[in-house]
Amino acid sequence: MPLQFAQLPPALRWQELGTEFYQACPSTPMAQAHTVAWNAEFAQALGLAELTQQHQIADYLIGNQTPQGQTPLATVYSGHQFGINAGQLGDGRALLIAELTDPEATRWEIQLKGAGPTPYSRRGDGRAVLRSTIREYLCSEAMHGLGIPTTRALAIGSAQHTVWRETRERAAVLTRLAPTFVRFGHFEHFYYHGQPQALQKLADWVISHHYPECQSNTNPYLALLNAVIYRTAKLIAQWQAVGFCHGVMNSDNMSILGLTLDYGPFGFLDGFNPAHICNHSDDTGRYAYQQQPQIGLWNLHCLAQALMPLVSKDDLLAALANYQDLFESAFAEELRKKLGFSNWYESDWSLATELFELMQAAQTDWTIFWRTLSHWITEQNDTRLSDLILHREGLQNWLQQYRKRLTIDAQEPKQRSSLMLNSNPKYILRNHLAEIAIRKAENEHDFSEIERLRHCLSNPYREQNEYESYAQLPPDWASTLSVSCSS
Known part of the structure; x- marks a missing residue:
């Protein structure tokens, strides 16, 4: 007997837009389905x-x-x-299968990522592999635990089906x-296909x-852009704050709601290096850590250009001119909490910049x-901090300034410590932690580490003695790990 989902409406809101916005596409079955991960806490919140x-x-x-x-x-x-303008793309391996309204009256779209080819797969197989699916599952929930806007992950399913990337890998669906x-x-x-009526229809939707x-705004499309600029600036400030x-x-x-979207070759900083590139495929460092704020603005320019049929150029440029101040204000708020002010x-x-320079020189975690x-x-014990900053004299000079600033x-x-402990996480999804979970899943068919990590990362600001090992410096072999766009 098929499962019954009482919370699901009979139709998808996306269908209101018409078939020029989507194509119906059945998923492609795979044999011997099994569950790899099930986020019971999120399922509870969804009423499932x-x-x-x-x-x-x-x-x-x-x-x-x-x-x-x-x-x-x-x-x-x-x-x-x-x-580079890549032209038509589309959901090449993501299928919108349903929507639901949770007990808090939030409406959610439900996607399956990796359920087979679609009309937009561009000669791809429409599949995702187990390793990348585990990474997205864990990181989306880790970001939620950090309080950063993100898509959410409910489950991972897999089957007796393999696909070819650099080598043959197990297929999985998120x-x-x-x-x-x-x-x-x-x-x-x-915009680029010269369909202004469809563009306006999407904006209205x-x-x-x-x-x-x-x-209620005089120009609702300009108001929309302003709202997206604000959310994007705040999102990237939060990214920078947690590395x-x-x-x-x-x-x-880039999400129109300002959510962290599409976890591919992501990473969290270990040693502080502003020029850190987490994506092995990013040869030029376009998406390095220090570039993210400006790339956010660059992408907002792309969105603003697409809205040109609906908003005057002068208004678009004026809106974009607000981004830098919005980002700096949002980042300052994150630093305020991290420093306990x-x-x-x-x-x-200047105090923050001096600290960054000390951390960069020592590659401080x-x-x-x-x-x-x-x-x-x-504690007021300088020893533990001195172990993290090589320039001891520089650290003492900085701490002297910091103590003086705290008196204000x-x-x-x-x-103050409580504010900082709730702003500076103890646990993040380091690459080696995800890799351990992936290897256990791939090599031993042991999925328990996925759930252990997810549970820990759902409360990253709280001391959790049973997960103390997750908060340690990465082992030497972690430096050999690399992630790319292949998934």
Whole structure:
């Protein structure tokens, strides 16, 4: 008997737009389905707790069956990849299979990533491999735990099916959710294909369902752009604060809702290096850590250009001119919390910059340093910090300035430390931690490490003694790991 999803409406909102925006596309079945990971906590929040023990669920997770007989669809979009207009792209391996409304009245789109080829696969097989699916599952939930806007991951399904990348690998399917998966590239598609009516229809749809506050504006499309600029600036400031590197910030990987979207060759900083490149395929360093704020603006320019039929050029340029201030303000707010300040003053930038220079010179571990500083506030023991910064005299000079700055704020040390501990995570998804989980899954068919990591990363700011090893410096072999666009 097929599973019943009482929360699912009979139709997808995307279908309101018409078939020029998508194509119906059945998933491609795979034999011997099994569940690799099931996010029971997220399922509970979605109102899907009853599905946790359903033995049929694996067939839904890989697309062998679809809820209530609905036909999946793939959407069309375009975009700029590594700075070049790539023309028509689209959901080459992502299928929108259903929507649901959770108990908190949030509406979610449900996608299967890797469920087979679509009309937009561009000669690809439409599959995802187990290693990349595990990475996206873990990182999307890690980002949620960090409080950073992101798509969410419900489950991983796999089967007795292999695909060829650099070598033969096991296929897997990720079940991921978001209020919408609309990208900057959706707007670019209709702009570059000379379809202004479709472009306006898409903008109206996004405003109606996701930015209703823009409807009362004199120009709702300009209001939409301003809202996206604000969300994007804030998102990237949050990335920078935790040392997250996206790796492929193409315009088609940018969410219209300001969510972290498409986890491919991502990575978190270990030793602090502003020029760090997490994507082995990024030969020029276009998407290096220090480049992310400006690439965010570059992509917003792509979105603004796509909106030219709806908004005057002068208004678009004026809106984009606000980005730098918005980003700096958002990043200052993140640094304020990381440093334990009640307020942020312009002079604090020099204090932060000096600290960054000390950390860069020593390749100081980004996450461990900030967590150690959070404890230093109450301990006032310089030894642990001195072990992280090679330039001891420079560190002492900086701490002297820092102590003086702290006297400006009337906060008790415990109160300040609490603010910092809730802003400086102890646990992040380091590459070697994901790799250990991947190797166990691929080589031993042991999926337990995936759940252990997910559980730990769902509370990254809390001390968890059972996961203490996850908070240590990466082992030497971690430096040999590389990730690329191949998945």
